[in-house]
Amino acid sequence: MRQKRIKYVTPALLKEKGVVLNVEPLALPKDRPIYLEIGAGKGQFITALAKAHPDDFFIALEVNPYVLYRIVEKKEAMELHNLLIVLGDAKVLDQYINDQKIAGLYLNFSDPWPKSKHHKRRLTFPLFLSLYQKILLSDAFIQLRTDHLNFFLDSLEYLEPMCHFEQITYDLDISPYMTEYEIKKRALGPIYQMKGRIKTNDS
Numbered sequence: 001m002r003q004k005r006i007k008y009v010t011p012a013l014l015k016e017k018g019v020v021l022n023v024e025p026l027a028l029p030k031d032r033p034i035y036l037e038i039g040a041g042k043g044q045f046i047t048a049l050a051k052a053h054p055d056d057f058f059i060a061l062e063v064n065p066y067v068l069y070r071i072v073e074k075k076e077a078m079e080l081h082n083l084l085i086v087l088g089d090a091k092v093l094d095q096y097i098n099d100q101k102i103a104g105l106y107l108n109f110s111d112p113w114p115k116s117k118h119h120k121r122r123l124t125f126p127l128f129l130s131l132y133q134k135i136l137l138s139d140a141f142i143q144l145r146t147d148h149l150n151f152f153l154d155s156l157e158y159l160e161p162m163c164h165f166e167q168i169t170y171d172l173d174i175s176p177y178m179t180e181y182e183i184k185k186r187a188l189g190p191i192y193q194m195k196g197r198i199k200t201n202d203s
């Protein structure tokens with residue numbers, strides 16, 4: 001996601017704002033379901049969800065600090081106490097999540113990496129899927145939303161051996177929970193979505 005460097009966004013500021021910077025097990029509530037968005041961008045989707053579901057807990061994982069800062073701003077403006085913002089890479093997801101497993105995973109408009117030589121960077125590539133199997137509860141859902149048809153179809157193929165597909169949509173309706181990308185991309189064509197349950201290491 002495009003976002004210019006913001007000079008005043010420093011590790012010290014992010015830490016002061018409660019953003020997790022270290023790769024270590026997250027302090028998570030034990031009494032509520034926890035939902036995770038990977039590559040949360042500027043945070044419109046996850047902050048709207050957190051606002052609408054104050055009894056649940058949400059994690060926004062984003063690797064770009066300047067994009068992530070837009071989530072911090074929204075969290076403060078919306079006074080969200082049920083959203084944890086993590087600056088980090090999905091590659092090490094299993095180092096953040098220990099015993100408190102995740103009830104649902106959102107992948108919204110993940111980078112499609114169209115060239116074959118880059119496919120292994122896709123957040124739906126089998127290497128990432130095996131990480132998700134480690135951190136998800138046995139009945140957890142995964143929701144994938146994108147405007148990129150080839151990425152969507154390839155992702156369904158990667159997921160097929162380990163996922164029970166519950167809903168596959170090739171022209172998703174608008175909803176109250178849309179990301180910044182979705183709002184932009186809707187003007188250009190259809191939005192694709194898959195919702196399903198991943199077979200985890202516990203199931």
Ligand SMILES: C[S@@+](CC[C@H](N)C(=O)[O-])C[C@H]1O[C@@H](n2cnc3c(N)ncnc32)[C@H](O)[C@@H]1O
Pocket residue numbers: 001038039040041042061062063064067088089090091108109110111179180181182
């Ligand atoms: C195309 S943008 C979409 C952002 C947002 N989900 C949306 O729909 O508006 C993809 C985002 O994923 C983040 N990202 C890419 N790879 C990541 C990774 N391995 N771990 C965490 N975030 C990642 C990027 O920094 C970028 O903000």
